[in-house]
Structures are given as C-alpha cells and as structure tokens.
Amino acid sequence: MSKDHRAPEQGAAEKKGPRFDRRSFLTLLARGSVAAAVTAVVAQIIRFLSFQPPGSASSIMPLGQPDGYPRGSLSYLAEARVYVGHDRAGLYTLDAVCPHLGCLVKLHEEGGFICPCHDSLFDQEGRALSGPATRPLQHLHLWFDQEQGQLLVDRSEQVEPAVRLIL
C-alpha cells in the first residue's frame, strides 16, 4: 500500500505490480454489488420455484369389505396402488410401487411379482429376488375400521412382512 504515495511518473512504471488504487477498489465494489444482487435474486427465484402449496392428500385408502378377499386370493387395488392378499395366516397388503424407481409391479406368471420397467423380480412375500431393486416391496398397515365398516390401508405406514390381519 505504501507504493501509492509515489510520484505519478514512477507509479506508471509500477503499474505491472499488484496495485490496489481507488479506481480498482470502486470497480471491485461495483462488480461485487452486481454479483451479490444477481446471486440474491437467483436464490430467491430458486426458492420461489421450490415452493410447495399447502395441503397434502391423505395416505389412508379404503379397500372395501373383507369378504371381497377370500382365502387364497391376491388382488390389485388400483386406487390404493396395493395388492391385497389372503393366505392361511390372514389378510395383508403389499405396496405395488417398485422400490427401484417407482413403477407398479405386476403378478408374475411363475408366482411373485415382476416390475415391467427394469425387470425386478419379487417373491410372494415381496422379497427382492433379482433385478435392480435391492429393497423388498413394502407391507403396509391394514386394519378393519368399525365406524366405516370397511378395510383401510395406510400407505405411509409400513409393517413387518409377517403381520397379518385376522378377522
């Protein structure tokens, strides 16, 4: 900084070295404020675009009467996107959403489930057998609601694979 006090003729020759005079300070200030303002505006635009309107859909879906699911049956409930099964132990619901990237799994001719998107295979219990899916299909909480007089499933509540509803 002490170089700033030199005579102008000398100063001109010194221009090559690192100098920080009033002009470059003001330039830096101007550019800095423009950059800061742009950053601030862009950040707010990103926040605006990330905004999510309030109110989310319920994760609880009706499945109808239990006698719609006789022992030995396994049926797809489109609205709830679940398979409802009834084996010797009782009723259970399997999430049809593939744990790989979210396609809906179909019944496989050789038993179990297959995902049509990238060919992940799952067994009856939803365990991942082959393909890119590494996690099993989720068993979801299923119960009989006395008030509504029908079966309900909560898509956001997972249960152990062995859990069965016995009526």
Next chain:
Amino acid sequence: MSNRRPNFFYHLHPPTIPTREAGPFYTFGLGGISLLLFLVLGITGLIEMFVYVPTPDGAHESIRNITYLAPYGWLLRNMHFWAGQLMVGTVILHMARVVFSGGYKSRRLNWLIGVALLFFTLVLNFTGFVLRWDQDTAWALMVGTNLIKSIPGIGTALHDFLIGGENVGAPALLRFYTWHVLALVLVASVLITWHIFRVRRDGGISHAKSAPRVGREQLVRLEILAMLLTLAALFGVSLLVDAPLGPPADPTALITEPKAPWFFLWIQELLRVASPFLAGILVPIAILLVLGLLPYALDRSDEGIAVWFNQQGRIVQLVFLIILAGAIALTLRGAIR
C-alpha cells in the same frame, strides 16, 4: 445478382466461402438442417399451444382434439413430433461431422456451446414427451423423478423443484409445460444464435489455410435445396406415420411394456444393471463432460483442420465413436426387447 443488394439471407453468410466446404459433402448441411427443424418446431409448437391444455385432466383430451378433430391437426402434431425426432438425429450426425473433420479445432468454445445444444435438444424432446400425458409419460416421469431423488444431498430438493410437489400432478405438468414452451426454448434460441455467430466469428466454416473460395451464392443455393429436401422428408413421414399416443396417464394402472422415449432407451437399459444414481445420473453427466472436454484434453493441435479422419484427432474420433457405438447398441437392445 450483381447489381442487387444482397438480401438478409445472403447477408448471414460471408461474401466468399472455401470451395470444398461450401459443397454438399463437407458439412452435409447438418447444422443448418438442425436449425431448420428447430424453427419448424417453434412454428408448429406455437400453433399447438392455442389448443393444448396443460392440466392433468385436459392434456390428453386436448391432444386427442388436435389429433382427431381439429382440421389438419394430425398433420400439425405429426410434423411437430417428427421434427423433434429428426432433430435428435441431425444434431448427433452434425456432431459426428464436426468430430471426424476436425471442425472443433481452434474453436473449442463453439464446441462447448454445441455440447450444451445437444443437452437442450434432448431435454426439450423429453419435456415435450411429458406433455403427451399418456401412460408412457406417467411411468417415465415416475422413473425420471425418482432418479433425481437418488442424487445424494440435493436429490429431494431438486426433485421438488422440478415437479413442484411431493408427487407428480398438476404442478408438475405445468412446470414441464413452462420449460418446454418457453424457458428451454428461450435458452436454446440464444445458444443457437451464439453458436452460429461463433462460426462466423471464428472465420466461417473451418477450412484448410489458403483454400480456394467461391461466392456465397453457391452455398445459398445448396442451402435452399437442403431446406426443400428436409421439408419434403418431414412432410412425407408426417403424412405416413402418426405420432404415438397411448391411453391417458393413470398413475394407478398396471402396464405391460413401459418404454422410455427412444432417445433415452439406452438409460433404461443401463438402469436394469446399475444403480439408479450411477446409470441415470452419473453416466449421462460423465458423457456430457467427456464430450465437452474432448478438444481440451485429447486434441489441442490445430493441425488437421477440415481434414477428414485427421491423424492428430484420432483419439478424439475413437472416444467419440466408442460413446456413440455404446449408446446405439444399448438403444437397439432396448428397442428389440
């Protein structure tokens, strides 16, 4: 020609052009054809916007209206669809031309703009595919948005930013619509203008030093011919082959054969064998990075400009060929599955 003032179209060209490079078998007009298709997309898309309804309930129905009821709507939609698909092809072929004739040499910035344009061409095509809102769209969006979620750290935030909510619904469609008809088009238009401006700034189409030159009239005549041929071809396929439209998107319906749009089939194939983050995010980013870096990392020489399969660019040509062959092989595998 001599006494008239050159019109605007002439004016876009330099007064003289290297003879060989002005001929039909150097650039094959591929950049210009890509530009023409982009313009056709802009015009046909603008007309479609007057009828298309960007809501989950209205989208598929409005496309059915365009396709089956509006006078010549089918032709309009087919032309918009086929121009988009052809453009993917011409842009990739254009890129190949640039690689194999050493056209990236001494014009690396323009190469980078070109790589960005490849990205925009694909993303514009994908966002357009989403607007169809049929069953293919529904599952491709499902897979695509879950892929975004697989990015460590910023995945969820980016996902919400893209679809405007936790699940794909009306906000997502509106966002894809806005990107497709305005935001991406705007940026792509600026990039294309800059790209073509750079060609002139870099001294016109690349050519050997002190190559013989001809007046621009010859090139302009060829360009008009290429334009007519392209339009005829576009018109031809649009008359004969209809753009696909499946049943309306229903996120609860089971479907048998979900297929990614053809230009992303190679990603769908990779997703069968590799983790989502690797196959769906890292590999595509890596490919764009490698392509962008080719003239920086693998061939910095300025010899071999405008020489087909020039010695200096052998490695660049090889790497490009490997990427291209890999993508084509995977695409074919996905297509015949």
